[in-house]
Structures are given as C-alpha cells and as structure tokens.
Amino acid sequence: MKKILGTAIPVAAFLAALMLFFRASNTYVQSILNMLLYNIVLVLGLNFVTGLTGQMNLGTAGMLAFGAYTYGILTTSLGWMPWIALFALFAVGLAIGRGLGYPSLRLKGFYLSLTTIGFSEIVRLLIANLDALTGGTMGFYNVIPLPFLYKITDKNSVFYLNLFFAVILTAVAFRLVYSKWGRAFKAIRDNVEAAEAGGINISKLKIQAFSLAAIYAVVAGMMYAMYNTNLNPSGFTINYSQNYVAMLMIGGLGTVPGNLIGASIVTILPELLREFDDYYWIMFCTVCIVMAILVPDGLWPLFRRWFLRLRARALKEGK
C-alpha cells in the first residue's frame, strides 16, 4: 500500500501540474502538449514491436491514420455512439495487428520494414482517394469527441480526456514491459531459437506484439482526431513513422521511461529549435545523429547508470 502511494502521489502531482500548465498556456503550446500525448501513446505501442520484439515497424503513421479516420467516420459520418466507436477501434487494432503480424512471421529485417511502409502508404493513398468516405485531400472535418462523465465541448476537456487515455496506456505498458511478457518479447529479439526451445510460442507472441502496437496506434489516432477535429492525409506520411522510430531510439529501446523521454524530446525539441528558422530541421537531425553516436542505447539507460552510480557512492559515504 505504501509502495502504491509512493508512486501514485508524485504521479498525481505531476499530472496536476501538467494540467495547470496546460490551462495557463497559449493555443500553440496546448496543441504541442496534445501532440506529445498521442506521440507518447504511439511510441509505447511501437516499443512492443520494435523495442522489445526487435522488428522494424515503419507503418506507425498508417496505423495512426487508420485509427483517426475510423473513429471520425464511425462517429461523425455514421453517427455511432463514440464509446461504441472506441470498442470498434480495439477490433480494428486487433485486425491490423494480425494483418501485419502474419507477414512478420515470414519476413525479416528490411523486408518487414518495406511491408510496413507499404501498408502505411496504402492507407494514406486510400484515404486520399476515397473522397466520398474520407473527404480525400480536402480533409475530414468536425470529428466529435467522446463524451466522458460530462459533455465535452472545448479543446481543454479533450486534452484532459486524452491525458486520461495516455495515463491508462502508460500504466498498461509498465505492467506488460516489466513482466513475463516483456521478458518473453525480449527473448524473441535476443535469440529466437533459444526462445522456441524454451517453449515460447514465437508466432503467437509476435502477432500479439503487433496487435498491441496497432491498438495503441489506433487509440492515438482517436486522440489525434478528437483534438484536431479535422483530418488530412498529408498528416500521415512516412516521415512521421520515422519520427516514432527516432523517439524510440533516443529514449532507449524496450524501456517505458525511455519511451516517455524519447517522445518528449522529439516532440518538443523541434519546436524549441524553430527560432533557427530554415535551419531548424538540420539542427534537429544533427542532434539526433550526435545522440545516436554518443548514446546508442538511448538516454534512459544512461540516466539509469548515473543514478545507480550516484546511489552506490551515497551508500559508500553513508558507511
């Protein structure tokens, strides 16, 4: 109980501070904070496939688009109850997970990356060309947010709702990554033959990893759709998928705190660098490359090492 409170109180304090900060910010900062929320969810999902199971997935933007448009079409065009649409999204996530999980059993390395890129581009092109359903390149407007406890009318309350989803999904990720599931996923990445000989069903776990990633991504899509209320296929290009992989690498593969750090840095840093005007993208890429060379494992393992070293020193001095 004490342990639970020890985690719950700082987390609650942090969330409260974040909400206050959000209220005090201008619209620009608010939209970045919201982007941060759905980026975190996407990276947490991608972590299951690329971070833990070790399979390069470059189709995240496609999954995100699939989720955003499915939610938009179901609620706004077809008039479904938003909560039912959310459950439909889970089903869509499972279907995408299976659809991409099966090829991953046969394809390795570059070929799997190409398959996922293909998926992503197909989704984008379908959205751009199925005008009647998706509004095509003109965009899809006025997505209805989920009603949650109270009727949600303004962007502020959508943000709180998204924060709720992000917190729940982070908790789920913590629970899965630091458990027998996380270890089994990592075992597949580290040594497939040994994992199989140890009685782990590789096919099933790979498909489950993809399904988790897809469910996380479609929920992120819903968060995106609810906050932005209008959708456009140009927001889901392959560049975004690469960004999510960058977040994963910068934060630290396979660790939840690493995902949170990576998502925050890659979301916020380009905005801070905007002062450099035309050069900001170059600046950002340089930072990424330097980090890839200096901290190839990502930031979280580095922070962890520092922390452990400091603690060891403190213990020594205490004696």
Next chain:
Amino acid sequence: MAMLRLQNVTKRFGGLTAVDGLSLEVVPGTIHALIGPNGSGKTTTTNMIEGVFAPTSGKIFFKDMDITGKPTHEIARLGIGRTFQNIKLYNTMTALENVMVGGHQLTKLELFPSLFRIKAFAREEKMLREKAEEMLSSVGLYAIRNELVVNLPYGNRKVLEVARAMMTAPELMLLDEPAAGLNPSERAEFMAFLLKLNASGATLFLIEHNMDVIMNISREITVINFGAKIAEGTPREIQHDPEVIRAYLGQRYKVVEP
C-alpha cells in the same frame, strides 16, 4: 518405455543425406551420448528431435508419443530441454531474467487477462522469481544473478544455459557439445554438475567431441558416421569397436588390456 526413440529417421537437404535411417533408443534415467566425426549429422539429429525441422522420413517418439514434425515450442512444453553448441542466452538480460524466461511455460495467464488479474499475475511473477533464484543457488550462480549475461565468463554462461532449460524440470535434456570451449578444470566441474543433474532424475542425451567427458559420464553411446549408425554400446564396448576406432577415435584410443 523408452524416453526417446528414433525410428529409421532420415533427413535430406537437397542431394545431401545428412542423417540416413538412424534408429536409436534412450533409456529413462540414463546418460546417452551421440558421437561421430564432424559433419556426421549429430546436430541435425538434435534439431529434428527438437522440431527445428521435420525428418524427411522416419518417426521420433518421446515417451511413446509421436512428436515427428511438431513445432519446437510444443515439443519443449512436453518436457524436452535443450542447450546449444554455441551458447544461446538472452544477452540484453540479467542472469536471473534469463532463467525466469526459461520458466515462461510454467505460467498460465494469457496476455489480456494479465492486465486485470492483478493478484494472480503478481503471484505468478513471484513464483517465477523465487523458482529462478532457487535454481540459480542450486547451480551456484546466485551471487551473479543481477549481472548482464554478456559480462559473465564462458563457464558460467554454460551452466546458466542449463539452468534456464532446467526451470521446467524437463525429463529429457539435449546437450549439444556441453564441454566445448571449457578448460580442463571447468570441464571437470561441469561433468560433476551434469552427473548431479542426472542423479536428480533428468535423462541426458548429449552430443560431444571430448572423449574424456563421454567415456567418463555416459552409460550408452551411439556412434554415427555419414548420418548412419556404425556402433552402439557402453563406453567400454565402443572403445574396443574396430569400426569406431577406424572412423572416429583413431588408433590412439585403442585400449591396451593389461
């Protein structure tokens, strides 16, 4: 009832016959060695038993159950453990975590329920950890449980691999060259360890090149050459078999009776 029975097992890779009509029987509780020159089909045989690939023809029985062509993870779950010729550990994990992964099949909860059944999940996790710690102390690696396995010396990694496979208490252990790369003192220690393992009830089936190990610990030896069985018997019989001496052991191993 034989622990393991191979019935006329043949494996062809294209035009190459790696294993040719091999039949053998492993008696429960024994230490059975499979030996032969390089490229004689020993590892192919283990791979077929473990289900990495199916034999071209023939049948494999584990405790009278036909396991021919079953997927690897199912065969593992029936109670066959395995170690590899070149150690295959999970290098990004600690020793304890490696052993805990070995016990994955002991747990029952599926992925989705494990999100909601908080108590049952915590219980499973605790059971795995305790069992893994117990296993590590029984093989004498408890002190290094939190080390990453890449940082461990070779001998420890060898033992750790066996410990990982032993988590599920398999009835049959396949050991692919367990003594390879160990120095004489490590080898002696490892042999004692294998004998202890066998005494605790596990049947061992090992592939080995080191005659010292084979002649000292195995009770039954099958010799293959070019995928076909050329001799079978106790270490003593094998040392006297002219065909084995010619194909594999060499004249040096010819035992001179006093």
